[in-house]
Amino acid sequence: MTPLEIIANFFNLGSVFLANRNNVHTWWTGIVGTILYGVMFYEVKLYADVILQAFFLVTNVYGWWAWAYGGKDHDELPITRIHWPQLMLFTAAAILITVGHGYLLYRLTDANFPFVDSIVLVFSIIAQFLLMKRKLENWLFWILVDAVACPLYAAKELYLTAAIYFLFLALAVSGLLNWLKLWRAAQIESVEGG
Template identity: 55%
Template sequence: MTDYFAQVWAGLKATSMLELSANISYLISVWLANRNSVHTWWTGIIGVVLFGLLFFQGQLYADVTLQLFYIVTSIYGWWVWARGGKDHQELPITRVSALQLLTCFGLGVLVTLGYGWLLHRFTNASYPFIDSIVMAGSVIAQLMLMNRKLENWLFWIIVDIVAVPLYATKGWYFTSGVYILFLLNAIWGQYTWWQLYRNQSKREAL
């Protein structure tokens, strides 16, 4: 146990400036998403560019693909949140149906298995199937977040639970620790957005 903590401490001291900068930028973005702030998008773009470089270095190619997806959807999400509502007003928080939620889970499983197999078969990717869980779950969560769907936080919770040990195995202990914060933020975000959604629904009912 002592050797394990010594290894973790050594990893933390060896944290690169790239890893540190990526995590700080993305941590700010995630916190802003929790606050339902439109500024989550431009801060997120900075973070995902930095993470893309980090994951490429670590041969987590599913995560590299994911960062490219994040850049495109963040630009679109930025516009949608600010101007995508009724009469080009701010987009309100809404929910998905039970069928849509089950469909998303099913698609996530299929994408995980398919993309994981491709990475396993044709690349030297580390942990291709586990990495693909992070990618598939993040894509679904990002699409929901982009459209201000309440259930986006459920998928971020799944992603964060998987990502914490995955990144720790790569020696990215700082990133793994930050993802623990992301997990706590996602749980709190689910609660915060639920309260915002309830208050919004009450106002609309008046």
């Protein structure tokens, strides 16, 4: 366990906690944590995770803007749902891309656990995209990512990060339930107000 791992996990845990609470400050804390994670994953040769952190850096900036001003009238973006066929399409595409990316890492790099690392990469990208759009189903993808990442990081002796991802898993389950409650309340308010 290094000081870098401790500080990176502090910021990333804070970011996920704030996302769970539907709080816009999730994004700036995510930016800091993302940069630190990128350095850490590079040091342990989890290259798909380094790529993922670069993606997160860009999406955290966009997500910050989208949550604050991405609504219909340039106001706060509401929690919405994704349609079932879209969800199935995202899932099928993620599986195919994961296999292809894992194969490339296996053949072209010295990456450890290339296929498992690719699951974390690809499904995180979809989860983050859905989170940026404030789609409730983002939490389903985060649950999968966190469940896969825990043993991956433990295998790389990133024990603190593995433990944090276990907390991320609990926060993702809690986030799903919390956002579902918020979404239902907004639906009731919309029906009563309209």
